[in-house]
Amino acid sequence: MNKRSFITMLAAAALAVVTGGSTMAETTKSTAAGAKTGHAEINGVKYYYEIRGEGEPLLLLHGGLGSIDMFGPVLPALSKGRQVIAVDLYGHGRTALTERKMSLVDMGDDMAGLLKTLGYGKIDAMGYSMGAGVAFRLAVQHPDAVRRLVLVSAGFAQDGFYPEMLPMQAQVGAAMAEMMKPTPMYQAYAAVAPKVEDFPKLLDRMGEMMRTPYDWADDVRTLKMPVMLVYGDSDMYRPEHIVKFYQLLGGGLKDAGWMRETMSQNRLAIIPNRTHYDVFFAPELAAMALPFLNGETKVKTWDEQVKAAQ
Template sequence: MRTLLLGLLVGLIALSASAQPVPRWMTLPPTPTLPLATSSGRAPVNGILIWYATFGSGPPVLLLHGGLANADYWGHQVPTLARSHRVIVMDSRGHGRSTRDNRPYGYTLMASDVIGLMDFLGVPQAAVVGWSDGAIIGLSLAMSYPARISRLFAFAANSDPSGVKDVDKSPVFGAFIARAEKEYEALSATPKEYKRFVAEISTMWATQPNWTAADLAGIKVRTWIVDADHDEAIKRENTEFMAREIPNAGLLLQPEVSHFSMLQAPRQFGDDVARFLERKWD
């Protein structure tokens, strides 16, 4: 009898466990779509064409997406931010609807693309919100073009390759890479070159950036270093290192999300960005 009751109890526990919802940091919600743009097009920048779109009016804020992705990933945040800002999104070179040339991918080069787009749009200065590679591009901008960046919200960046985890065993990251292939095929001018694209981006990830504490200490742009408490790609110690070394930087950890926070908890991510953009410093 005791054996039977124990078996029933184990079965009930297993059934209860299986009924528990999947934690949101273990999900990859669908890629959103962007709302109707105020303007959009392809800007001639650095010998390539950078796709961009703008929304709303007010102080400019530029949203920079992560590696392998495209500007559509900001679809949840754009409508809210556009109520009070001129929101600019762009596809990084070789990503989404933007073209590329034969130069190797690099954060310095992609930062110069951002400045080229700002020049094309007549934007002398903008706040930057970056995710992953976009956050690294934002840090590069803060170092090389500080007068053009009013403030920087850097989500899920790393300062050097040692700050990245092995994501090969992450089911969420694996699902993202598979999804990115379909999106690349649908948007890119070179839809059959995804494997080459991934290989070249992976080379960049393995070798860049290479910023020291002294490099980070030179950043004068108001910066928040932001990450997820369950980020499967970025080591927490590297996040804390950057926040510690950048003068007066803020450190924010978003709860119950991963590297894809803007999809998993869009309102939370958007509220954090809005709070940062509204932040008053003495």
């Protein structure tokens, strides 16, 4: 495998998957950046979290082989007027692996337990790639916990990827660990992981999860809360899949009407000049997501615009 193919496979592996706990949370502390940090044991996993800002709570979940830190460029905007609860997902960042498998369904339950442990009721949730998958499962399995949902660069079924991505994902496993050591992904992991030697195990767990077929179309149809889908215009998901996802949510099925009377409550956003691997830190992401999360959906109709100009 040449270097270019390997890096492509690595990126696909790291970021591709959409794919009752303890009541004891450790005492939090303030970091230099103003965040409160801590660990909470949920269903046998000691989750690391950071809380920033004040206001309506927003659960923020990162992509595969990443951590909270990957949202660094957009965190200030998201936490301005919001209380952001960012979590290092199972086996990622400062949250260690256990003997448990990697499962979006399990992590969805874990997030519900974590929110309860931290004293939150209903929250908004936003996730990228694998984190979007976890946020999606949280909303499906615990709908009363989620007010609004933003899914960034996520699919609802395995066939949503471009076909050439699937063989690459199938190769993910511990055998890649040594080759990955020079990459920023490994170096970021090694800088914060409780047990750096678990990296090969993490790759095995990720590979196992990505090789497992899934199709959650029926689950998409159950979502009642407002949902926003966000993608880069050069994302790793096929455009047909993106449109189908939006249609399953009730969007894109008919004209919205002169007065927006048949417009869906859900939204689809495409960020230009962005791919799956850089959409999560696009400045436009917060600018698009926050008005939706804040319920700022009212815009002037054509009639209102004409009257305002008179």
